[in-house]
Amino acid sequence: MWKTMKNSDNIQLSYKYKIYPSREVEKKLLRVMQIEASVYNALLDAVEKARKERKQITSRDTQNMLKYLKIDGKELVYSKVLQMVNNQLWYNINALYGLKKKGKKVGKIRHKKIMNIINYNQSGFKVQGNKLILSKIGEMKVLFHRPLEGEVKGVIIKKSAKGWYAIFQVEVEKKPLERTGKVVGIDLGVKNLVTTSDGIVIENPNIFDMVENRIKKLQKFLSRKKSESRNYEKVRNKLAKIHEYVKNLINDYIHKVTSWLVEQYDEIYVEDLGVKEMVERGKSKTLRKHILHSNFSKFVSYLSYKAERAGRRVVKVDPYNTSKRCAKCGYIKKDLTLADRVFVCPKCGWTVDRDYNASLNILHTGSGLPVEPVDRKPMLYIPFSEGVYSKFPARSRKFSPQGGDTPSVRTG
Numbered sequence: 001m002w003k004t005m006k007n008s009d010n011i012q013l014s015y016k017y018k019i020y021p022s023r024e025v026e027k028k029l030l031r032v033m034q035i036e037a038s039v040y041n042a043l044l045d046a047v048e049k050a051r052k053e054r055k056q057i058t059s060r061d062t063q064n065m066l067k068y069l070k071i072d073g074k075e076l077v078y079s080k081v082l083q084m085v086n087n088q089l090w091y092n093i094n095a096l097y098g099l100k101k102k103g104k105k106v107g108k109i110r111h112k113k114i115m116n117i118i119n120y121n122q123s124g125f126k127v128q129g130n131k132l133i134l135s136k137i138g139e140m141k142v143l144f145h146r147p148l149e150g151e152v153k154g155v156i157i158k159k160s161a162k163g164w165y166a167i168f169q170v171e172v173e174k175k176p177l178e179r180t181g182k183v184v185g186i187d188l189g190v191k192n193l194v195t196t197s198d199g200i201v202i203e204n205p206n207i208f209d210m211v212e213n214r215i216k217k218l219q220k221f222l223s224r225k226k227s228e229s230r231n232y233e234k235v236r237n238k239l240a241k242i243h244e245y246v247k248n249l250i251n252d253y254i255h256k257v258t259s260w261l262v263e264q265y266d267e268i269y270v271e272d273l274g275v276k277e278m279v280e281r282g283k284s285k286t287l288r289k290h291i292l293h294s295n296f297s298k299f300v301s302y303l304s305y306k307a308e309r310a311g312r313r314v315v316k317v318d319p320y321n322t323s324k325r326c327a328k329c330g331y332i333k334k335d336l337t338l339a340d341r342v343f344v345c346p347k348c349g350w351t352v353d354r355d356y357n358a359s360l361n362i363l364h365t366g367s368g369l370p371v372e373p374v375d376r377k378p379m380l381y382i383p384f385s386e387g388v389y390s391k392f393p394a395r396s397r398k399f400s401p402q403g404g405d406t407p408s409v410r411t412g
């Protein structure tokens, strides 16, 4: 309902920047977030009351209530911002309803003490030089670490452990890239983030591992402290900062890897994670797995929007048996476990890296193209350090130190 009309020559993107509100402006932002929460709670109450009385109620009804609601300080909040609070409430209601319908056990929607965003949609904001001006709040400095491009359709203000952010929602024109004539299947994994059907492996940095000990130490410390002590707050803050640091580092890496893939290939085949996750549900309960999965979906979503913008194609493929099938002879190895890093085919004897085999199957399943794997390991390895500190090189495999110039897979 609040999806903007999309012109087919344009694409919607978000840009996130750090902002530096003055102390006075920060006070106003926090106050608005509290008022937002009061409005949210009042509308939620209205919805629950209506449901108890078995009356029909829609987002339109609650939107109309905004005018009449008696909330302290309501006049301090831009009217469109309150409409977005209403949208947020209905988004949560519908999400919960969706989960319920799928048979999941769900709680109920809770009251909020403070909202964590202020959403200026379509109007009420202005960008002037390096300043963002918000109606009813004032101006704040923005750190544009990369240029903002396109037409700004909305701004979301967000508070996090490391400070304040503005997320600009922009509409930009598509920029088709020249065709490269290359298609690829990619397997996403834990050890190696990406393994391609033409034999390139991109390391998964496991940033979480790098900081895990530190996180555990801080958590242990917190569990011993009283929650009202000053030290507790300090350590809690430190922990939140580490989490955010990890998130930003991974984000940056995913951006680089996906940009690189979109530059390299006209068509990219990737497993449909929605289906895959359903299959693996129940096995993934740890935080580590949770982070992993959310990074995979982030990866595919970045890949998809970049491909769309560049006139490339990303195709999601049914993951059924992509790991268990021998890409050479088609035999299904039913007893392959997650621990088996090497695929050894009992029928034809082919011995190959597990992820590489999967990437070939993904390409084959998605494109229908015949694949002809060669008997060698993936040839080009791109380590994390190279990916994250510099732009991915537009290398051709001719320069690969280990591999020759024979492509490891022939398509078509």
Ligand SMILES: [Zn+2]
Residues within 6 Å of the ligand: 326, 327, 328, 329, 330, 331, 345, 346, 347, 348, 349, 350
């Ligand atoms: Zn085989």
